[in-house]
Amino acid sequence: MDPVTQAALESPYLDTIIALVLVYALLSILVSILLEAWNKRTKERGVFLQKVIFRLLDDPLNHNYGYLIYQHPIINTMRKDGDSYPHYIPAEGFANALIDTLADQAVRIRFVEGPDNTFTKTFDGRSDALAVRLEKGVGAMRESEFKRLLTNFLDRNRTLDGKDAAGVATKLLDLERLKLELGRWFDDFMDRASGEYKNNQRSKLRILGFMVAILLNVDSIHLARTLLSDTDLRDRMIAQAEVIADSYTERKKQLGDSTLMDTRALVAVIQAQGEKVPVSNAQQRLLRLALAETEYERQAQEVIGRVQAWQLPLGWNRNEAPMSWFNSDVKPVPIPAEFGPSDKARLAYYKDRNASMCEYNWLRWVVGIYITTVSLSLGAPFWFELLVRLINIRRSGPKPMTTEQRSAK
Amino acid sequence: MQRITNIHSHVFTGTCAPDYFLKTILPVKLHGWAEEVNWVLRSPWMRQRLENWAKWRGPGNVLRENSKLLRYIRFLEVGTQNSQEEVFLCMKKAYTPLGPDVRFVALTLNMDHMDVRSSHHARIEDQLAEVERVRAHYPDVFLPFVCVDPRHLGGAALREWVREKIERRAFVGIKMYPAMGFFPFDTRLDELYAWAAENAVPVMTHCTRVGTFYTGRMSEVLTDLTPAGLNPGAPEMTSIHERIARFRESPLTWNGTKFGCNIFLHPENYRPVLRMYPALKICFAHFGGDDEMLNEPKKVRDQGMDPTNWHDLVKKIMAEPLWPHVYTDISYTLFNDKVYDQLRTLIDGPSGGRILYGTDFFMTVREDQEAVLLQRCIDLLTMDRFRKIGAENTTAYLRSKWFNPDLRFT
Numbered sequence: 046m047d048p049v050t051q052a053a054l055e056s057p058y059l060d061t062i063i064a065l066v067l068v069y070a071l072l073s074i075l076v077s078i079l080l081e082a083w084n085k086r087t088k089e090r091g092v093f094l095q096k097v098i099f100r101l102l103d104d105p106l107n108h109n110y111g112y113l114i115y116q117h118p119i120i121n122t123m124r125k126d127g128d129s130y131p132h133y134i135p136a137e138g139f140a141n142a143l144i145d146t147l148a149d150q151a152v153r154i155r156f157v158e159g160p161d162n163t164f165t166k167t168f169d170g171r172s173d174a175l176a177v178r179l180e181k182g183v184g185a186m187r188e189s190e191f192k193r194l195l196t197n198f199l200d201r202n203r204t205l206d207g208k209d210a211a212g213v214a215t216k217l218l219d220l221e222r223l224k225l226e227l228g229r230w231f232d233d234f235m236d237r238a239s240g241e242y243k244n245n246q247r248s249k250l251r252i253l254g255f256m257v258a259i260l261l262n263v264d265s266i267h268l269a270r271t272l273l274s275d276t277d278l279r280d281r282m283i284a285q286a287e288v289i290a291d292s293y294t295e296r297k298k299q300l301g302d303s304t305l306m307d308t309r310a311l312v313a314v315i316q317a318q319g320e321k322v323p324v325s326n327a328q329q330r331l332l333r334l335a336l337a338e339t340e341y342e343r344q345a346q347e348v349i350g351r352v353q354a355w356q357l358p359l360g361w362n363r364n365e366a367p368m369s370w371f372n373s374d375v376k377p378v379p380i381p382a383e384f385g386p387s388d389k390a391r392l393a394y395y396k397d398r399n400a401s402m403c404e405y406n407w408l409r410w411v412v413g414i415y416i417t418t419v420s421l422s423l424g425a426p427f428w429f430e431l432l433v434r435l436i437n438i439r440r441s442g443p444k445p446m447t448t449e450q451r452s453a454k
Numbered sequence: 455m456q457r458i459t460n461i462h463s464h465v466f467t468g469t470c471a472p473d474y475f476l477k478t479i480l481p482v483k484l485h486g487w488a489e490e491v492n493w494v495l496r497s498p499w500m501r502q503r504l505e506n507w508a509k510w511r512g513p514g515n516v517l518r519e520n521s522k523l524l525r526y527i528r529f530l531e532v533g534t535q536n537s538q539e540e541v542f543l544c545m546k547k548a549y550t551p552l553g554p555d556v557r558f559v560a561l562t563l564n565m566d567h568m569d570v571r572s573s574h575h576a577r578i579e580d581q582l583a584e585v586e587r588v589r590a591h592y593p594d595v596f597l598p599f600v601c602v603d604p605r606h607l608g609g610a611a612l613r614e615w616v617r618e619k620i621e622r623r624a625f626v627g628i629k630m631y632p633a634m635g636f637f638p639f640d641t642r643l644d645e646l647y648a649w650a651a652e653n654a655v656p657v658m659t660h661c662t663r664v665g666t667f668y669t670g671r672m673s674e675v676l677t678d679l680t681p682a683g684l685n686p687g688a689p690e691m692t693s694i695h696e697r698i699a700r701f702r703e704s705p706l707t708w709n710g711t712k713f714g715c716n717i718f719l720h721p722e723n724y725r726p727v728l729r730m731y732p733a734l735k736i737c738f739a740h741f742g743g744d745d746e747m748l749n750e751p752k753k754v755r756d757q758g759m760d761p762t763n764w765h766d767l768v769k770k771i772m773a774e775p776l777w778p779h780v781y782t783d784i785s786y787t788l789f790n791d792k793v794y795d796q797l798r799t800l801i802d803g804p805s806g807g808r809i810l811y812g813t814d815f816f817m818t819v820r821e822d823q824e825a826v827l828l829q830r831c832i833d834l835l836t837m838d839r840f841r842k843i844g845a846e847n848t849t850a851y852l853r854s855k856w857f858n859p860d861l862r863f864t
Contacts (some may be wrong), residue, residue: 087497087499105577112576112580112584113583116537121536128534154586154622154624155624156863159864162862164862164864168590
């Protein structure tokens with residue numbers, strides 16, 4: 046190993062970065078929990094799917110076929126309850142519902158006066174075969190781009206049937222082939238729509254990331270400075286990071302696909318490290334209000350309990366900025382028994398940060414919160430993957446010194 | 455025995471309404487936030503939380519004071535049902551005490567021209583396609599009216615579009631909602647009126663100063679300040695043009711469509727039409743509105759631009775022997791207990807045979823539950839009067855060349 050790399054691996058910066066990444070990874074789980082809970086509550090995925098299907102099948106000159114296929118029993122029965130839309134529609138179900146809806150355009154309800162003084166319901170055109178009704182239904186549409194698309198779908202899926210009386214070849218609509226092609230078209234569209242959904246989720250992640258940063262007062266600059274200057278804390282964090290990175294790698298192997306790492310799996314990963322403190326009553330009340338005694342509430346409690354166990358400079362405290370700026374009676378930071386030069390620098394930094402509400406301190410705090418917001422919006426999988434890589438890099442170098450070794454030196 | 459019919463109800467769902475529909479229902483102060491309020495209140499979870507909050511009897515609960523919010527939430531509960539069939543069943547349930555024979559006229563609503571802004575709602579053709587299916591499921595009790603707007607189709611094309619639907623009895627009448635931004639004397643409606651008058655097909659038109667309206671700018675819908683209309687020689691056209699000029703001059707009516715759109719709804723606008731087609735069977739919905747009936751306008755009438763009392767105008771038109779086919783209904787107005795003294799007298803009076811029972815479900819959910827409104831109406835009118843307006847009068851109104859209300863549909 047070249048001396049530059051070795052020096053880099055031995056410096057406190059890598060450990061500080063790893064510790065910071067670990068904090069982001071855990072807090073990102075909290076953001077993901079809040080996002081999942083919000084999506085579940087607002088039935089976001091179903092609403093999004095409904096919106097994109099409405100957009101896909103909207104023909105301003107004829108019908109919004111999206112609206113009509115959502116009335117079709119195949120789709121309608123997929124709803125869990127009256128207030129929700131299906132989260133997922135299989136391509137075959139979509140194709141069948143669309144074909145039926147288009148074919149229904151050739152059917153007209155009519156009431157005719159019967160012999161016994163009643164009007165009897167009849168359906169004009171219902172006796173025709175589905176393929177015939179479909180052809181008639183599409184044929185009856187007003188000229189539009191959507192009709193052109195459908196006509197081409199029909200034309201591409203005809204098979205030679207025979208010859209008519211005049212000897213001209215006749216073609217019959219192959220419904221099975223048509224269904225397959227409509228299904229493929231739908232799947233292609235859904236692939237594009239899922240990218241749109243992810244973008245849509247990203248903006249929500251940013252909002253929730255900001256909420257977590259504010260509620261837990263996670264100032265990234267302060268956190269980094271503390272981790273850099275507090276070797277005890279850093280060492281504790283590195284030990285936890287190694288356990289969690291191993292647990293994550295193991296879990297990923299078990300699942301075989303990182304996309305299956307939902308919040309439940311991620312919470313199981315962090316449970317590998319044993320330390321946890323119970324959340325405060327106020328936190329519990331807040332979580333109950335936001336997550337309403339669901340599985341998500343328990344998951345959030347797990348995450349917060351474990352982050353709190355590390356005794357990081359997070360949360361709202363009268364002795365910590367920004368609360369300390371409004372508190373004239375700020376208690377000093379506890380001084381370690383063996384007061385070294387790094388502790389002296391740390392104390393000076395703490396004094397400077399917590400004592401005065403100057404513009405520079407405000408700006409630094411705002412920037413710190415902003416960095417946390419952006420970091421948390423990147424999502425938990427990103428931070429866990431990064432954590433695993435950094436731990437691997439760290440392990441590839443010489444074994445770092447322990448606190449005792451460092452003190453002896 | 456003739457059957458009871460609720461002549462005025464709506465079953466369209468939130469999906470049929472543009473995103474800005476709520477703007478027309480919310481208080482003016484919240485108009486700028488209509489889409490946000492809509493987004494929040496469409497979440498059942500959020501509605502449940504707000505409802506719980508509003509029910510909380512603790513001190514200083516601002517929401518409890520404002521029971522409008524609760525009623526508004528209930529209105530959304532109905533309007534955000536899955537399908538029009540579910541909304542219909544919701545209403546039908548309220549009529550269980552009157553037996554299974556009660557019929558309902560479901561008025562479709564064309565909201566496609568409610569603004570120039572784009573919206574991905576289910577348009578009128580989609581709404582009608584779904585309504586036809588509900589008609590197929592409940593042919594004997596579900597009687598839909600097809601909503602027309604001359605900006606969707608006009609002239610002979612509109613007539614043919616409506617004729618095809620009514621001749622096969624999928625729909626039994628025509629609905630108009632001029633507050634969306636057109637005059638009832640629009641030339642594009644001429645052929646339709648001629649056909650409706652010839653076939654005695656009933657027409658229902660919204661005629662009260664409140665309700666849904668065009669949400670864009672007045673200048674987008676009122677381009678011609680002196681429209682000739684289908685009967686340019688009618689003596690009323692002069693006063694109509696004068697009224698338009700007054701509305702145009704006032705920033706209160708020209709800049710705010712909530713009041714401005716009343717220019718389209720004015721009862722006098724129908725006189726040129728009725729002069730052309732005296733046989734036209736038309737119902738002025740809401741009897742001018744409860745506040746007009748009590749002569750206690752909630753707001754100064756159209757900001758002072760039109761001080762006439764619409765209830766009196768409707769009564770006057772009905773009283774004229776020239777037009778024996780002009781009807782009115784008590785929908786929405788019936789929620790106000792104070793109107794019943796007058797209603798009893800009017801039902802017993804000479805025009806009493808042309809007053810119809812209707813509730814304006816589910817708009818009325820903002821005032822009270824349908825079952826409560828029905829029961830109160832029966833109690834305050836007496837059963838005999840209720841049968842007169844709910845069965846005899848509605849049967850006469852619905853009867854047309856294509857619809858015989860005495861026959862059953864199977």
